[in-house]
Amino acid sequence: MAKKNIKKPVPVSKPEVKEEKKPEAVKEVVAAKKTEEKPEMEKKEENVKVAESVLKRKTKETDITLGLRLYGEGKADCNTGVGFFDHMLESFAKHGNFDLKIVAKGDLNVDTHHTVEDVGIVLGQAIKEALSDKAGINRYASFIMPMDDALVLASIDLCGRSYLNFNYEFKTERVGYFETETVKEFFRAVSDNAGMNIHIKVLDGENTHHIIEAMFKAFANALRISVSKSGREGVLSTKGTI
Numbered sequence: 001m002a003k004k005n006i007k008k009p010v011p012v013s014k015p016e017v018k019e020e021k022k023p024e025a026v027k028e029v030v031a032a033k034k035t036e037e038k039p040e041m042e043k044k045e046e047n048v049k050v051a052e053s054v055l056k057r058k059t060k061e062t063d064i065t066l067g068l069r070l071y072g073e074g075k076a077d078c079n080t081g082v083g084f085f086d087h088m089l090e091s092f093a094k095h096g097n098f099d100l101k102i103v104a105k106g107d108l109n110v111d112t113h114h115t116v117e118d119v120g121i122v123l124g125q126a127i128k129e130a131l132s133d134k135a136g137i138n139r140y141a142s143f144i145m146p147m148d149d150a151l152v153l154a155s156i157d158l159c160g161r162s163y164l165n166f167n168y169e170f171k172t173e174r175v176g177y178f179e180t181e182t183v184k185e186f187f188r189a190v191s192d193n194a195g196m197n198i199h200i201k202v203l204d205g206e207n208t209h210h211i212i213e214a215m216f217k218a219f220a221n222a223l224r225i226s227v228s229k230s231g232r233e234g235v236l237s238t239k240g241t242i
């Protein structure tokens, strides 16, 4: 790890989480969306119209409220107190066409680890809950995301079992005051809690910001495709359940 690349940590003891972002607001956002008509979606599969969840998780380290709509419009409002992480989560929502609202108050006076990992835990739980019985979806998807110098593959299987294949070592320790080693912890937490295989491979790239952003966008696109309707009936498994 090249020392010269390590920026001095920006003081993070006062994360700027806006006061008006109360937990109830997430419910209001999702509840409001329920009233918006999506006729062609609602006619098809039961799991499409309920493919959303609102979760709250509080520990001594973090307090997180998260609302997710899998078949959304790419709208996001993420306030974790870590600017680069908010940027990644909003990219994830935009490119996955999800609606995502997150208010996370973590122990940023320690570091960004707990906040990033715990948002991954709650996002994984929300994906699992929103997917319901997984009937009629593609289940698998792979996506190769170019972003300037970066080229990143994400391949996922919503199989109900967790597995993470992520062996990329970042050349820089931080982007802003986001710690790059937490990217792997984020995807591990999503995999564990959604019950999802996630493979992420960096095929090329120099710039750490680009590489991480390409990871989130590749993952978003793979998830968007895997939760999309396959046109086939039932669950895609010889076991009859996933």
Ligand SMILES: [Mn+2]
Binding pocket: 087, 209, 213
């Ligand atoms: Mn960017």
